[in-house]
Amino acid sequence: MLELAASCNFVCCHPSHGDEKKYCINSALHTEDHKFDCEHKESYSSNILDVCFCCDTTGSMSSYIEKSKSTCVRIMTEILKMPHSDTRSV
Numbered sequence: 001m002l003e004l005a006a007s008c009n010f011v012c013c014h015p016s017h018g019d020e021k022k023y024c025i026n027s028a029l030h031t032e033d034h035k036f037d038c039e040h041k042e043s044y045s046s047n048i049l050d051v052c053f054c055c056d057t058t059g060s061m062s063s064y065i066e067k068s069k070s071t072c073v074r075i076m077t078e079i080l081k082m083p084h085s086d087t088r089s090v
Contacts, residue, residue: 012036051079 008024017038024034053072057065 008034010034012038014038049079051076 006028008026008028008030010024012022012024012034014022022036022038024030025037026032026035053068053075055061055065055068
């Protein structure tokens with residue numbers, strides 16, 4: 001698990017990978033360009049933005065949950081206004 005946290009999570013989105021994810025082989029906090037262990041060796045970026053909201057829903061947080069939900073809606077509304085070529089929602 002520690003190994004995963006220490007790795008860069010930038011993904012090469014070249015169509016040749018299909019559903020298989022190819023991650024940058026550098027460490028998480030690298031400052032050089034992303035490097036990939038795949039045939040084209042250069043990063044192929046995408047305009048897809050993945051967003052994840054996590055919220056503590058235990059009883060002690062009940063007074064904050066409604067505000068958190070409205071904040072998530074506000075953030076997503078702003079993101080959807082941004083220029084993009086692909087939007088996914090799940």
